[in-house]
Amino acid sequence: MQVLNTQVLIIGGGATGTGIARDLALRGIQCILVEQDDINAGASGANHGLLHSGARYVSSDPDSAKECREEAVLLKRLAANCIEDIGGLFVAVEGDDENYVADFSHLCARCNIPVLPLGVNEARELEPTLSEKLIAAYLVEDASIDPFKLSMENISQAQDLGCQLLCYNKVIGFDKQHKRIRTTRLQNKLTGEKFIIEAEQVINATGAWAAKVAGLAGITIHILYSQGSLLITHSRLTERIVNRLRPSSNADILVPGGTVSILGTTSIRIDDPDDVYPTVEEVDSIVNEAAAMIPALETIRYIRAFAGVRPLVSSQSSGDDRSVSRGFALLDHSEEGLENFITISGGKLTTYRLMAEKTSDLISIRLGVSAPCLTRTEPLPESPSVQWSEPALAPKLWLKHHEPEDILLCECEMVPKSTVDAIMDSIRKQHGQPTLQAIGLRSRIGKGPCQGTFCGPRTTTYMYDKGELPLDRCLPGLREFLRKRWKGQHPILWDRQLIQAEILEAMHCGLFGLELGA
C-alpha cells in the first residue's frame, strides 16, 4: 500500500481547509489536503456567496458582527479578484418589527459597522424592484464573493508552495499509537484504491462532517446540522445585495452575481449531512417570504435550488439554529487524549481566513514553527486556471476571439471546448481525474437553463473522444451529473423549468434510456 508522508494533513477541501493549506504553506509548513469529493463540495459551495458587512449579526451576535466587519475589510483588499464590492441594503417592509428597525443603526454603531439611512423613495430609486410597502432602508458595505474561486485560489497558491491536493479521497480510518494519530487511512472514491498518510499533525476541517471524521478517531463532537436552501433566479434583479431588516428568518437575503441572483435561506434541522437536498416546501416558503421584499420574486423564473449544511458546534438543542453563535469552534483534542489532532468547524465564509489563521497558529506552536501568519498581509494571487466558474467570462473571451475549431459545448452559458480543455489540464496537474462532475464544478457547464440536458452528453462525448474519460465513466458519469443537477431542479419545476425538465427526460430517458441502466 502506498504511504505518503507530510508534516500536516488537512482533511476537507472547503474554504477553511484550503485557507489553512495556504496559511501553512506560506509559513513554510509542508501539507497534504485530502477531500472526499471536490473543492467546495459542502457548505463552502452552497451558500449565498455573501461577504457580510457584519450588520446582520449586530443584534444576535455582536462578536461575530465585529469579526465579520474586520475580515470583510481585510478581504476586500487582499482577495479583491474574488469579490464584487456591490454594496448592500437592509430593508424593512410593512409588518416587520419596528423596534428592530429602530435599534438597527445604534447596534451597528456599537460594532463599528458603517450604515447609511436612506429614505424609502431613495432606496426604491436605487433598487426599483423593491416593494412599494418599504418602511425603512439602510445602505451597508456588503459585497458578493465567489466562494469557489476563493477556495481554488487558496489551494492553487498552496500547491505552488508545495502543498499536495488529493480530491475524491475519503478518510476511512485512523491508526492511533501513544496518544497520537500515527496514520490516516484513505480510499480513492473513483478507483477504490487504498493508501495511508503519515502526518505529524492532523486537522479536521470537514465542516458538517467534522463529527463523522472525529468519530473515526474515537472522538465525540456534538454537532447540529442545519440545512439551508437557496434559489437561483434566471436573471439579476438588483444591483446590490438586499437583506431583510428583521431578526434572522427565512429568505432574508438576495445576492446578485453576474446575470443571476441567489435567494435564501431556510433553516431546517437534519440528522445527516450526507442527506441534504432542497425541498418543495422550502422553495415555496422562500418565494412567499421574499416576495414581500421584492414582489418580482413571486413571478421570476428560477433555474435551480441548492442546499448546504451549517455545522453548529453546540450543546444547545432548542431554538432557532440561526440564533446559535456563528463563531467558529477550534477544538484541541489533547484533552480527549489525542495530541496531534484538532477540529475546526462552524464559522462563516466571511471569517474563513481568520479560522484558518487561528488553526494554523495552533499547528505552528505544536510544530515549533515561529513563522508568522502572512494571509493577513499578503494578497491572494489570482490563478489563471481557476477562473472558469465566473459567469460570463468564457463567453466574453470566446466572443472576443476564438479559433474556428473551438466550438461551444454548452450553448446556454457559452462554454467552448478550449475551456473544457483548460479545466481538464488543470485537474490533471492536480493529479485528479477529469469527470463531467468536476468539469461542471469548475465551469458554467450544466448551470444554465438547460441544466445539463444538452451540454451533458456533448461534453461527455467530447471528453471521451479526447481520451480524457474512460468508457466505463461515460454513462455512469452522465447519470451522476444529471442526478446531482436534478436534486436542485425538482423543487423548482413549474412553468418554464418544468418544460425544460420534460425535454430532459424525453431525451435522457425516452431516447437514451438512461434509467434502464447498463
Place this chain on the structure above:
Amino acid sequence: MIDSDVITCDLTVIGAGMAGMAAAVFAADTGLSIVQIGGDSEIGFASGLFDLLGIYPVNDRRQWNDPWAGIESLIRDHSQHPYARLKTEDIQTAFQILLSFLGDGGLPYSRHLNRNVTIMTPMGTLKTTYCVPQTMWSGVEALDKKPSCLFLDIKGLKGFSARLLAARLHDNWPKLRTARISFPGTGAWGEVHPEHLANALIIKQNRKKLAKKILPHVKDARIVGLPAVLGLYQAQKVVAHLTELIGVPVFEIPTMPPSIPGLRLKEVFERGLREKRPHYFTKKRVLEISQRSGDMFEVNIGNQTKGRTILSKGVILATGRFIGGGLHADRRRIRETILDLPVHQPGSRNKWHREDFLDPRGHLVNQAGLEIDDAFRPLDKNGRPAFSSLFAAGSILAHQDWKRTKSGVGIAVATAFGAVKSFVHLCR
C-alpha cells in the same frame, strides 16, 4: 363579422405535434373537412423513432419483444391508460394509414408487424422501438447480424462520437471500426450544424464529394453508418445514392435532438396535408372556444386580437403537455391552457417529481393530464364529457408515461385515430 373571416368545417384540430398531425391525416383520410391550428410544434425535437410499447412495467424495466403483448399486459393492469380505450386492430390500422401517408410523402418507415426492434442511440445505449425510418433499417439489421461495419462521425458535429458508440457496442461486435471525416466544404468551419449538412446533401454534387471522403475508410466494411443528417428530405434517395457511390449499404444512426428525422416528419406532414387541409394556421393561437346551439363549436383564433372564427362540428385537442403548451403549471397546480378542463394531477407539487431523476418508478407528474371517456372526450369535474364533441389525443392524456414506457408516437397516433373515429361515429 365579415364572411371571409369565418371558416366552416367538420373538424378543428388544435395542435401540430405528432398527435395533431396524425389526427389531420386520419380525418383527411376519412374525407372530413378540417382546419388545423398549431404553431411551431415539438415535432422537430422528435428522434424520428416510432415507439409503440417498449418497457412495461417501468419499475421492473421489462422489455417487450412483442409490443402488442406488452400493450395487452399494460391495459390489463391499467384500465385508464389511453391504450385501454382502443382495440388492437384500431392501433394497427392507425399505423398502416400513417405509414402509407409518410411513404407516399417520400419518408418510408420500416418495421416488423408484430415485433419490436433494437436500435443504437447517440449515447451508445440500445433502445427498444417499433418502427424506424427506412434509412436506419440496415443499422437495425446490422446490430443483429454484426457484420464488418464502419461508423463515421463528422468533424465539428457535436454530441455524436462514433468512437463512443462503437466502444459501447464493441464487446459484442468486434468487427466494428470508426473514423472521423470532415464534411466537404466545411474545412474552415469549426462547428457544423445538422441542418446545413442535411441541406447540402440534397445536392448530388455534394453527395459525390462526401462519398470521396468516405471511400478510403471503407476497406473491408460491409456496411457504413453515419449520423442521421443524410438529406433534409428524400433521405432514402440520398442514402441510395451514397450506397451506390460507396458500394456498400449506408445507414443513418439517430442523433441528439433537435434531429433531422424530426424535421423530415414535419416537412412531410405539412406537404402531404397541404391539399387535403387548406386551412392550416401556424402563427395563430386559439383565443376562445365555445359551443353554440346546435352543437357547433365556435373557435376564435388570432394573435392579440381576434382574427378568424372557425365553425365546426367537432374539435380535437392535441395540444401536448408542457413542451407543447397544452398543459401549464404554476407553483400550485397544473392547468389545461385552452378550456381550463379539469386536469388529473398529484395533490401537491412535492409529489410531482421523485428526488431521483432516474427513479425507476417514473415521476408522477407524467401521469397527469386530461381524463377521457371511451370516446376520447375530456371529462368535466363531474366525470361527464365536458362537451359532446370535444375530443383529446396525444400526450395531454392522463394515466400514461410515454417517456418511460417508450410509447410516445404509439400513444399519439393511436389516440388520434381513436378520437377521429369517435368523432365520425358520434357526429356524422
